[in-house]
Structures are given as structure tokens and as C-alpha cells.
Amino acid sequence: MPAGVVDAAAKGVRLERHAAGAAVLLRRASGAKQLASASSHLLFRATVLATLALVVLFAVHYPSLLSRSFSLSAAPSSGSPSAAAARSRPSHRSLLGSGASYGGAAWEREVRRRATPRRDGGLSVLVTGAAGFVGAHCSLALRGRGDGVLGLDNFNSYYDPALKRARQRLLASRGVVVLDADINDAALLERLFAAAPFTHVLHLAAQAGVRYAMQAPQTYVASNVAGLVSLFEVAAKHADPQPAIVWASSSSVYGLNTDAPFSEEHRTDRPASLYAATKKAGEAIAYAYNHIYGLSITGLRFFTVYGPWGRPDMAYFSFARSIVAGEPITLFRTADGADARRDFTYIDDVVKGCLGALDTAGRSTGDKSGKKRGPAPLRVYNLGNTSPVPVTRMVAILEKLLGKKANKRVVTMPSNGDVPFTHANVTHAARDFGYRPATSLEAGLRHFVDWFVQYYKLDIKGSNVLAGKTTKKKSMAMSAAS
Numbered sequence: 001m002p003a004g005v006v007d008a009a010a011k012g013v014r015l016e017r018h019a020a021g022a023a024v025l026l027r028r029a030s031g032a033k034q035l036a037s038a039s040s041h042l043l044f045r046a047t048v049l050a051t052l053a054l055v056v057l058f059a060v061h062y063p064s065l066l067s068r069s070f071s072l073s074a075a076p077s078s079g080s081p082s083a084a085a086a087r088s089r090p091s092h093r094s095l096l097g098s099g100a101s102y103g104g105a106a107w108e109r110e111v112r113r114r115a116t117p118r119r120d121g122g123l124s125v126l127v128t129g130a131a132g133f134v135g136a137h138c139s140l141a142l143r144g145r146g147d148g149v150l151g152l153d154n155f156n157s158y159y160d161p162a163l164k165r166a167r168q169r170l171l172a173s174r175g176v177v178v179l180d181a182d183i184n185d186a187a188l189l190e191r192l193f194a195a196a197p198f199t200h201v202l203h204l205a206a207q208a209g210v211r212y213a214m215q216a217p218q219t220y221v222a223s224n225v226a227g228l229v230s231l232f233e234v235a236a237k238h239a240d241p242q243p244a245i246v247w248a249s250s251s252s253v254y255g256l257n258t259d260a261p262f263s264e265e266h267r268t269d270r271p272a273s274l275y276a277a278t279k280k281a282g283e284a285i286a287y288a289y290n291h292i293y294g295l296s297i298t299g300l301r302f303f304t305v306y307g308p309w310g311r312p313d314m315a316y317f318s319f320a321r322s323i324v325a326g327e328p329i330t331l332f333r334t335a336d337g338a339d340a341r342r343d344f345t346y347i348d349d350v351v352k353g354c355l356g357a358l359d360t361a362g363r364s365t366g367d368k369s370g371k372k373r374g375p376a377p378l379r380v381y382n383l384g385n386t387s388p389v390p391v392t393r394m395v396a397i398l399e400k401l402l403g404k405k406a407n408k409r410v411v412t413m414p415s416n417g418d419v420p421f422t423h424a425n426v427t428h429a430a431r432d433f434g435y436r437p438a439t440s441l442e443a444g445l446r447h448f449v450d451w452f453v454q455y456y457k458l459d460i461k462g463s464n465v466l467a468g469k470t471t472k473k474k475s476m477a478m479s480a481a482s
């Protein structure tokens with residue numbers, strides 16, 4: 001075969017191959033096109049279905065977001081507060097989410113609404129530790145007089161979180177929302193201050209308990225030092241306007257002070273526990289933030305606060321439980337055989353002190369730019385009862401109220417942070433905001449035991465609590481406050 005023919009034939013074969021290849025490519029291309037078109041149909045349908053599902057989900061949850069959760073109108077009826085609280089759902093959780101999920105326009109609107117006072121000249125207060133003992137009582141009192149209140153609490157398990165949840169439900173039933181949030185979550189605090197112009201912060205979130213500090217020292221640093229700094233930082237640098245801050249210090253800062261009664265002028269440089277040391281550190285930190293940023297700061301030194309809805313870790317509460325259960329209680333005596341004494345202070349008196357401190361807290365003088373216009377108030381007050389009582393006397397009152405003898409074991413006070421006595425001088429608080437403690441330990445414990453028996457649904461025969469002997473109205477003051 002001539003070479004040209006061979007070439008032509010070869011070219012023809014190549015051309016045929018190319019043609020065949022092109023046909024295959026074309027077929028593949030058209031297949032791909034069909035596939036792409038089928039996929040886009042599928043994608044379109046999936047998008048439509050997903051959108052529909054989202055619409056349905058939103059429709060189901062929207063009411064809980066804005067109405068059910070915030071129309072917290074189911075007030076506890078008569079009967080035990082716990083039962084009433086259990087009937088009221090913790091719906092604000094679904095409403096306000098938790099932690100990082102907080103935010104959005106609807107959330108901000110609701111934060112603002114909660115923070116808005118309902119009376120002329122009312123305060124707008126962010127309460128930290130609002131599901132705690134003092135926090136819950138103060139939140140209700142503030143709300144009851146028409147101030148705007150928004151609470152937050154991290155619901156830690158230092159003591160039974162179920163009690164904190166019960167307080168939260170009670171507050172919810174009175175229109176106070178408590179967010180699940182930690183004071184160390186600076187981003188959340190910033191969002192809160194961006195959403196609402198809080199005029200005041202009542203900062204009660206803390207790691208409490210004197211003796212527990214031996215077991216869990218870091219939790220004290222995290223809450224009482226790092227948490228305090230976190231709050232001060234946001235209040236100083238992000239809040240506009242800067243709020244005035246009233247916060248919980250402690251009688252324990254007097255430590256091994258022997259001058260009595262304890263005055264704010266006495267030395268507080270001998271803390272006997274890490275708890276006391278963190279509260280003392282808090283007072284120094286407050287000084288620095290006041291000095292640098294012009295934050296108005298008031299520290300309140302609480303003296304062994306007790307009452308209904310109290311803290312189960314405290315002696316009066318745990319002793320009551322042990323007496324009812326027939327279990328032994330351990331009483332501490334000093335090395336020279338003296339009874340430990342405490343200036344037990346009733347919760348209603350402390351609430352009045354907290355509100356008085358808020359009402360008289362002057363304004364902060366700084367702004368977000370870091371400038372301050374002049375000195376801002378820096379205050380510290382004792383909130384005690386001014387009449388120390390031996391712990392043995394406290395036990396005797398409980399025995400009488402519960403109609404049952406305690407099984408007592410007396411030991412020498414271990415060196416775990418305890419102090420032998422506390423005794424408050426409250427002349428400064430009396431002078432500046434009319435603080436006058438008015439509740440004897442007998443009366444206060446009666447209110448506590450009344451609540452205690454109802455909350456835990458105890459049926460105590462022979463006690464002085466039931467059979468209408470107590471002033472129910474008074475002991476249920478917190479649940480009745482609105």
C-alpha cells in the first residue's frame with residue numbers, strides 16, 4: 001500500500017477514533033447534565049423540605065420563646081412552696097437558652113424588658129447568684145417594689161441544685177428570670193450590658209462556706225476572685241452607663257480579730273480560711289477598680305445569714321435535718337472549752353440592708369473609654385445582728401421548735417478556717433441607710449423551721465412548728481413577695 005494511502009488510512013482510523021471518543025464524551029456530557037439536573041431537583045426538594053421543617057419547628061417553639069416563658073404567671077398557690085414551685089415550669093430555660101446560645105434580637109428585647117423598672121425612679125438591677133439564698137430573697141424584694149430585675153446563676157452543685165431550681169421556679173412565678181450563666185463568662189456579661197442599661201449590679205454569686213475551702217480551694221479562687229474580676233472588667237469597660245455595684249463580702253474577713261464588736265475600721269489582715277482570704281482579696285480588688293475606673297462599689301460583710309430557703313450546708317440547716325433524721329450533730333468548742341458564738345442575722349434584715357445599700361450607692365464616674373470624671377463611692381458595711389448567740393443556744397431553739405432532742409457530739413474546733421465568735425457593729429449601715437436588724441434568733445429560726453417543715457413535707461409530731469403555732473405569713477414572706 002502506497003505510503004500516502006497508508007497515511008490517509010491511518011488518519012481515517014485516527015479520525016474515526018476521535019469521532020468515537022467525541023461521541024463517548026458527548027454521551028457522558030449529556031449524562032452528567034441529566035445527573036446535574038436531577039441533583040439540582042433533589043437539592044431543591046430537600047431545601048424546600050428542610051425549610052418547611054424549620055418553619056414547623058419555629059412555630060412550635062416560638063410561643064415558648066416569647067410568651068410562655070416570659071408570661072410566668074403561675075404563682076405558687078397555697079401549700080408547700082416546693083409543691084407550688086414544682087407546678088410552675090422552669091420555662092425561661094427554653095426561652096433564654098444557656099451559655100453560648102444566649103443572644104439575638106428577641107433575647108435582647110426580653111433582657112431589656114426584664115431590666116426595665118415598673119416604677120418611677122426604679123432601679124435596673126442585674127443580680128448574680130440570684131438562685132442562691134440571699135440572691136433569691138433580694139430579687140423578689142426588688143421586683144416586689146417595682147425595680148427591674150434580671151438574675152443569673154451557674155447552679156453549681158456545692159449544695160443540692162434542686163433547691164436552687166426550686167428558688168428559680170419560685171422567682172419565675174413572680175416574674176424574675178434567672179439565666180443559667182456563670183460570672184466568668186465575660187462574653188455573656190458583655191451581651192447583657194449591651195442589651196440593657198443596668199443601673200446597678202447586686203453581685204452575690206460566690207463560692208460560700210468557710211470549711212469547704214480546705215477541700216476545694218480552686219473553686220474559691222474561680223468564683224470569688226476570678227469571677228469578681230470578670231464582673232468588674234465588664235462593668236468598667238463595656239457597660240454604658242457603668243453600673244454601681246453592691247457585692248457580698250463576709251464577716252469572715254475579721255478572721256482572728258479579737259476586738260469586739262467588729263467595726264469596719266478594725267484590721268482585716270488575718271483571714272483564718274481561704275474563703276475569708278478570697279473575700280478580703282475581693283475588697284482589695286474593689287479598691288483597685290474603684291480607683292482606676294471610677295466604679296461605685298459597696299461591699300457588704302454578711303454575718304451568718306439564716307432563714308427560710310436557706311443554705312443546707314450551714315449549721316442551723318444541717319442541724320435541723322440531722323435532728324429530724326435522728327442523726328448525730330457535731331458541735332465545735334474552742335480549745336479553752338467555750339461555745340462558738342455567731343451573730344446570726346435573719347434574712348429579712350439582710351435583704352433590707354442590701355436594698356438600702358443599692359438605694360444609696362452613688363453613681364460610677366467612669367466610662368467605656370477608661371476615663372473617670374472624679375472619685376466614685378467605695379464603701380464597706382457590716383450587716384450583722386449585733387447580738388452573738390452560742391451555737392448551743394441555736395441548737396436548743398431548734399430542738400424546741402422541732403420537738404426533738406439533738407444527738408450531740410462535742411469536739412474541739414478543728415483548725416479548718418472556723419473562728420470562735422463573730423459580733424457586728426452596724427453603726428455605719430444604720431447611719432447611711434437606716435439598717436436596723438429586728439429579728440431575734442428565736443423568731444428567725446421559727447420562720448426557718450416553718451418553711452423547712454413545709455418544703456420537705458415533714459410530719460413532725462410534737463413539734464412547735466405545726467398546729468398553727470407559727471406565723472405562716474411571715475415565714476412564707478419570700479413566696480408571698482411579688
Ligand SMILES: O=C(O)[C@H]1O[C@H](OP(=O)(O)OP(=O)(O)OC[C@H]2O[C@@H](n3ccc(=O)[nH]c3=O)[C@H](O)[C@@H]2O)[C@H](O)[C@@H](O)[C@H]1O
Pocket residue numbers: 208209210249250251252302303304305313314315316330331332340341342391418419420
Ligand atoms: O458570716 C460569714 O461571712 C459566713 O457565715 C457562714 O459561716 P459560719 O458562720 O461559719 O456559719 P456555719 O457554717 O453555719 O457555722 C455556724 C456555727 O456553727 C458551728 N458549727 C458548724 C458546723 C458544725 O458541724 N458544727 C458546728 O459547731 C461553727 O463553728 C459556727 O460557729 C457562712 O457559711 C459563710 O459562707 C459566710 O457567709
